[in-house]
Amino acid sequence: MVAHYDAPMPTHLEAHHSRALGLAPDAGRPAVVLRGVTRRFSRPRAAPLTALDEITFTVGHGEIVAIVGPSGAGKTTLLELVCRLQEPDHGEVTADAAALMPQRDLLLPWLDTLDNAGLALRIAGRSRPAARREAAALLEVLGLAGFEQVRPDQLSGGMRQRVAFARTLLSGRPLLCLDEPFGALDAITRMELQSWLARALAREPRTVLLVTHDVEEAIVLADRLLILSPRPGRLVAEFRIDAPRPRSRTDPALVALRARVLEALR
């Protein structure tokens, strides 16, 4: 069985875009603060590799920030620092509790969609029926109804990423760290999922730190773009995107912005 994932959302909800909804600013502290963060990896018989060099930026509550950079720019390291999976060698990281969504969906093959989506709830000690109920409610909101009792091997790659995103949302963490979430998908599915994610975030607003090497993805989704240079990873440019949502890929302003971003990536 191949999943068919055409799941349009009601248009009145697409129009209802208010990202700050339900996200009380936490005593004025931003959701993410990095100050002079440096991360080095020691290598056998070679000088240590500086993955990130003096990175400083903040992410406000409810903001969607995309970190754009080529492979090897330390993007994943940056996310793992924010998610506390690594510690910086220098500098300071403070961040809200974060949930990580990796490039690989990492769904558990023995669980169906509801159990996979509700994994964080089960880990938090919720009963299985309660976790499944909550997962089912979210899947409905995200337009994923109809695949509740299907195992991952019966889902398409795009559908699996949507379930992985639902799992990330159900962690209940205010901050989502998305690590090239659609990097493993084909170009057409990737575009579909980018639009889907934009709608999903409109309905379930969160603070998002998105890491990607896909400039268009960043422009379609983010409020702000941070450009990371490779080896050592340094922030070299920043772009603010005020275009209204839902965004069109063919919007001339965004197309022009894309050219500027690509220029900065050179």
Next chain:
Amino acid sequence: MRASPPAVIVPVLRALAAPGRMRRPALLRESARRVVPALAPLGLIAVLLGAWELYVRLGSVDPLILPPPTAVARSLFDDRGLLWSNFTVTAGEALGGIGLALIAALALAMAIHFSRSLRLAVYPLLIASQAIPLVLLAPLLSAWLGFGLAPKLVIVVLVSFFPILVATLDALAATDPDLLKLVATLGATRWQAFVRVEAPNALPGLFTGARVAVVFALIGAFLGEWSGASRGLGVLVEQAIPQLQTARAAAAVTLLAGFALLLFGALGLLERRLLPWTTAATS
């Protein structure tokens, strides 16, 4: 992977299944495609048995040393009561032992998985224990534990424990580290990561180990009986050979081999039933 039917067989099957002018080649090809692979193992067995029968009949070997398949079949039928009553004893020992081995192997696999120092301490001993010749150990165990069930169970556990343990440990260690990282970011404790990720992930490995272990378990039970027992296929064979009833001995071994096949197949079915995701990718 699926073999197409040998060219010689196709016209024969066609003639058999489509008498007169009625021909349904597509249907026929389909049924041939299904039937021929199923027949392949039976065909091979038939050829081997035929060659064996012929070899004995042509006088190449004394039938008392190597009984022909027909004699074995006759014994299987004539001695069915005797064979069955002894078979149930051996099968019970093997199944009981493998059950104990399963419990012990799982408990130790968990303990070793959680404790690196335990692994370092216990693993060499376990490997060394596998090198002890069972023919040496079995009589000692009988002298020590008597001629009852206990020494047989010990031998069965000794031989079937190791494959289960090793396969389970390897499967536990083979858990995708990214999966563990993911559940860690979702707040899982070490124990939760084990229960939710590592343990289910290791189940196919457990089945692999169990499939190997059942075959060893039968040999273990047989050997245990050989070195001192009152009933069981091992005793039956031990008594049959000096009486030159080699056909009966071969019948007992055939029964044992058939039971091994049955257990192996049943475990495969059980795995497909309980762990449908492991076979889904290939079906």
